[in-house]
Amino acid sequence: MTTYIAQRLFIFFPMLFVISFLVYSGLELSPGDAVSHMISPELASTITAEQLDAMREAYGLNQSFITRYWIWLTSMVQGDMGYSMAGGVAISTIMAKTVPATLELSLVALFFSTILGCSLGVISALKRGSGTDNSLTVAGMAGVSIPEFFFGLVAILLFAIELKWLPVGGRLMPHYETVWDRIPNIVLPSLVLALMMTAGAMRYARSSMLDVLAREFITTARSKGMPEWRVNILHGFRVALTPVVVLIGFRLPLLIGGSTIIEQVYQWPGIGSMFIRSVRGSDYPLVMTISLMYVFVVLTASLVIDVLTALIDPRVRLGKN
Amino acid sequence: MKKEILKLRDFKVYFPVKAGVFNRTVGHVMAVDGVDLDIYRGEVLGLAGESGCGKTTLGKAILRLVEPTNGKVTYVSKENDETELTSLEKKDMDPFRKKLQIVFQDPHSSLNPSFTIFGSLQDPLKKFGVNSKEERRKIIGDLLEAVNMRREYMDRYPHEFSGGQRQRIGIVRALCLDPELIVCDEAVSALDVSIQAQVLQLLMQLKKDNNLTYLFITHDLSVTEYLCDRIAVMYLGRIVELCDSEDLYKNTLHPYSEALISAIPVADLDKKTKRIVLEGDVPSPVNPPKGCPFHPRCPKAKDICKTEVPTLKKYSTNGNEHYASCHLIDLPEISK
Amino acid sequence: MAQTSLDKKFDQIRKREEEKTFSVKKRSRIVSKFLNNRLAVVGLIIFTIIILASLFAPLLSPYDPMRVDLRSMRQAPSFDHWFGTDSTGRDVFTRVLFGGRVSIFIGLGSAILSAVVGIAVGCYAGYKGGWIDVIALRVSEIFMSFPQIILVLLLVSITGQSLFNLMAIFILTGWGGMYRLARARMLSLREEEYVQALRSFGLSTFTICYKHMLPNALSPIMVNITLSTAMFILTEAGLSFLGLGVPLNIPTWGNILNVAQDILVLQNYWWMWGPVGIVISVFVLCVNFIGDGLRDSTDPSQQG
Amino acid sequence: AQPTNSNQLSDPRVRQALCMAIDMKTIGETLFEDQIIMADSLLPNGPMKSPNLPDYSYNPEKARQLLAEANWDSNRELDMVFYYGDQLTADFMAAIQAYFADVGVKMTYRLLQGDVGAQLNSVPDDGVNGPAAVDYDLGYGARAAIAMQEYYNTFKTGLNPQTPGDPKMDALIENINSSADPEVLKPAFFEIQEYQMEQVNICPLYYQKLFIYESNKVDRNGGSYGNAQYNYNWGITDWNVSGGTLQTNTGPVEFFEQPWYNLGLWIHNKVVFDRLLVADGALQPVGCSACESYELSSDGLSLSFKLKDGLTFHDGNDVTVEDVAWSIRTAMKAPQMHALIGNTVGSIKGADAFKDGSTNDVSGIKYNIEDRVISLELTKIDPNILTTFTQFAILPKHLLGDVDPLKFQQSDFWQMPIGSGAFKITEVKMNDFAKFEPFDGYHGGKAGFDIIAYPSYDGDGNLIKNAAAGKMDYGFTKNVADVAALDGMDNMGTKAVDIPYTRMMWIMQYPKP
């Protein structure tokens, strides 16, 4: 197990390095640079070339690509994420503000979608072929078929504007002191996100459960005279859980990425909207840091999943690989 | 006069076992661990042994479907030309691939479900120079008839056939290039008993018609005894006993063979014998026991068995050559 | 024991069996299983209708999707304009049809092309192994280390917006999944005995892997193509929402639906977003149903 | 008229035809819901507008005829770029595309992404012959100005990305910058306008109005309406806001933008910082804000201010003339700078030497802390110098003095800036909201309400969403689509303000790169 983790870590860092280099080179190919982007188009013609050059120099943009990459990499390795170019804000500050927001949203959505998805999936599997199963399948499928921004906007129209039950968006307000105050704000975005994720979790839980229910040890359990709930939950679901956990693990990065659009719809000040802003602004250091963070999260998540799978499933835990 | 068709010398196939952070090779599965074997032209040589003892690996390695780790395989042609197969480049193997073929165990995975029988079989023919489609159809059709199937079946898909039929098609495939030696890897094990006999008879018929040599791999000694001229018993990658098939039953030399024979349930109430129940399981081929690999389970094991590896020695029973590797045999060894 | 509905069904089947009146259709098991899946069939029908409608858009609508008529803007649906008109007086119905062409082209095209790339690499690498496989695996891992939308955004910002770029990006981000699927299938097919048999004849790697093995790996890939199509269409819509999708002058479903961002339109002009929103969702739903149906009917472990 | 280079768009007849092909009147009445003013030149309507401008209103026959004369290549597909991401602009583009198609000109349009500035405004190395440094044919954009000269100054040889240098134009530009007296400048402006419209090196489309919206919670007590993108005397300390909290847009996203660039765009620019002078709704300087008195010499070359007594920053430190002097010096070096301010500080004696680092002091700035007097000496006339000081925020030297002017915006200060204006910042959740509370020490009195600013701006959908949900009480937008939406809400109302803000179509006259 430990060697396995060590093995994964051994690939982990070179991977991060290669990806960072690729992203950096990619950004180099995109037109313009951070400085020309800092100038708003309507005022751009009032800035002189000398001013631009001076700024480029101040930001070190006149150095060669490799030098800049090297400087970026070394400071990154030393834990210095550098500064956003657009506002000069320390990237660590930006991350400290946006990452929790996204995590909050994603984890709540993950939580709901997992609970909902797993239980509906299991119900669906147990009632396979029945009306319940069919309608759950259709509903789940519909959940993944509606463009999420569209879903989000319609939800705003309905619940925030017409019914005025919930705020249109945003995460914090000046008078928010307790966690309870913040709940109305997270309800819509997390629910929309969760509903879109539920379908996946549900389908997966269903097929995993069906798989397990067809296995021989289920018959063994029945042949021992165990009551149905014990057969289904203790023997069935417990085993079906392994692949579902894997799925959820793979969902986490998906969710963090997938929240991008929902963040945009609900003015949620998370990493996703920040990423879009930095991409649009060619804010290299920020784009680099955020994309690497995503990569980091994805890679870590898959690592964690492997560990989790191992914890749930003794075959992996004790087996060689 | 017995003439070899294939000679194996110190034949070994190891599979690396990888582990650790750098995925380094930490050991080897010694699937085949030093086999010396001559296969004679025209004989049926049985290869028996428990699961995992290396039978399949040996069979595949002869055809170089698995690359052997060590040792030599020498092919002796009808004209007595010897070619060492193991040292050939892959592409130089082609002329010999025609001569060596294999029939597999699993009738379900041995045919490509997406192709008709003709579709599956025509490519090898094409490769070996049968260029006209008519000719290919004729060859395959003839062979289908030879295995008691209808010519038209070549345009059907595998799922339309029963297990026994599939197995016959597998045999057709092995036969289509007119081979000299066929490795039958558990060719009947997956079949129902009633079908098994059909296929066995078919194999014998074909052997007679086509002057074939079989290396017949199975774990079922009753089949081996019925079918084979000689039987080799394998245990943990080695041959522990090799003799005429009758002698194996009548003059068993190795305690393992003895136990194996006694363990086989016989459908004859008059032949009920006392089973010799072996303790424990087959050890792992990664760490075979020191000394005689069989000693931990051997009811007769002595101290010498724990330390010294027995070699395959030649004895004589019933006037036939009889090889066995055991320290405890009290027959006189025959020097070569 | 009470007669349950299942019992009734059993009785029916048994009766048919005993009277030998069951219909034995000479159809492949996969096809008949697919046709038994009502959702998948409905999906296939609607899918076909939408595709045909888009293809024959000029025959179905007298309007030009680009034709601006400012004096008749934002008209509610009527006999002349089935889905009403948009803010510049263009016929929404026509635009939805023409938009479908582009959106479906992007979705299906990218899915198929990424499958082609993924299969080409995955089959070879999966069958042959060795350094090609190691490299391909690492490269696909690099692509798969990003959340998909993030990678797409990054690439759009690097390459700029155009239909071609978007498809290239979709292929770039989509081939990895297909590759892994193809590779995994190949790894298991590699052990099948018919493959070993082909190898024992010394057939070339290309023949073995592309001619003989590939057809057996196709069904999960087909399923994946449908699911990717659905995903790409949704991604295209999401990108237009972010303003990073297909350039605005090309009508696509995403670009048309994008008007819903304007709360005024969302509140007052339902026909400008409702029909197209439904068409996207229904189309994607149908594609998903088809994918699901394909998955179920090609999965040998499922019966019913 | 003849094309001057290989690009057919360098032929004035083609440009005239393009101008005449667009039916701005219909577009205005439909798409823009009658909320725009037709434009006939770059310059907004007013006393400086020439009476003799050529008529380029919608005339498709004429346009076709001109194109035919110019042998327009009907296969050529013009590439139009724009940078506004809203739906209305996209619709507008679609309309223009349709009108062009009507006269036989093909055109496609695309929204610029990524680095807009570079893609739009890169100037060719050779400012006369090109080739162009950018790859579009047409561009849709706007020019806002507080000083009339700003409209034309960028047409100087070598400064314009689309129009090749022209000695006549250069001379005309020289003329409009030669005096501070409007009466003197008037004929010069007439002339440059007429010349430019003959050449049609841009195609004016419409004058943008600004819309100020208010919820029924806000009572402005007669405060004036003006261009909310700049600073003017809006009497905010006298407003009544029921509930005690004014919610508005233009809050910070990641940081507070420094106030010398987009002069009044952000809410914090307006309320957190103080200026020396104050302007009225028409942005004419009308008197003192932080200054007690000021004096502009009759030759226009020296200006002095005396600060009010007892002014403090929000942190309690005094506002001194040293802060003013330091602010001016820093503005000479800081890169992101509004042209108005740039022009003024650049005209101060010794500015050049200070900029290139040869001196540490600016000889044209003299001040005395005790007397609270600062005087500036100019090397050349700056017609807009007083306007500049109605917009120029005084920043605290004691907090920003150590910052490298080139990385001015990078300072931590801009996470929660401190000024001397009517409101101080008390709580910031970047990207969520910023809260401003009235500042006791403000010389203009203390407001009776807090301000909460959300990070939304005109053209983004959030403004309307928030307004619909009761999260907006006051703010501005330039998007006419927003106006319809806001007017449709029971609790909201809008007011249109005429501003100098021209929307136009740029036409690339350099040869293609």
Place this chain on the structure above:
Amino acid sequence: MTDKNNIALSVKNLKTFFYTNNRCNKAVNGVSFDVEKGKTLCIVGESGCGKSVTAATIMQLLPTLSRIEEGEIIFRKDDKTVNIEKLEKNGKEMRNIRGSDIAMIFQDPMTALNPVYTVGFQISENLKYHTSLNRKEIREKSISLLNDMGIPLPEKRVDEYPHSYSGGMRQRAMIAMAMACNPKILIADEPTTALDVTIQAQIFELMEKLKEENDTAIILITHDMGVVAELADNVAVMYMGNIVEAGTADDVLRRPTHPYTKALLESVPVLGRGKNQDINPIKGSTPDPYNRPIGCQFAPRCNWQTESCDVMPEIIQINKTHEIRCHKYEQFFEKYNEKRDS
């Protein structure tokens, strides 16, 4: 001798049909047999003949799309009789019988054990539901069961997961689980097919020991006549959903009276008979279950087929223990005995 009191279970004219893919598969089509206490009944037959379905029916472990159509399954327990087919499928009474009165072991010990629970847990589940032992006693009993099955170091092994057991040990663990509550009947569905012969011998040894010690009736399902010869007291030969011949091992193996049984015995080589033994394959192959012959299921492959075979033959009792289903048995029997005599 069949003595009423000695019968643990009797199955009468049992029919179980499957209803998948909108077709009806008469998997078990009228099967009757008795199981005696302390005796082994071997059900033997080729793949797909309905052996497993019979076993599953007795345990009421059939999948959803199947149904017991007809017949009785009478379980005798301490003078009481229970009609199993009348019980609710997963009802309390059925559950009480399963695992405690009738236990079952399966073909593939790899898949029949739940991989995520320790072997001890899986054994103790049984005890927990069917006995009133407390936790400690349950654990002790589990360990002693493993010990009885000949698993070394049971105290340690009890806490291990199935995957660390070898195939033979898993099957022993399965047996331990089945034997936990001293069932009256043990159904073993091809318990050694997945195992090597040497391991199979170990398992058989164990099963015989248990039978003797506990007086358990065993239903052993197999397709190997050799196994029958080794273990069976009574034999039932199945073909396509029917029992074609049943009797004591002696009856069936020494005096096979049904053409199918005979053919089956002649079609496999027997170890020790050497190379010259006669093996006679049965022609054709087992029919498609959806396209069964109308009458006698074996007719199309039978050398004795006549027109009368178009009707399903009734069970014919040859003697007290020996019964067959064949129209032609008399002729067949004669011919066969002639051959024997000559």
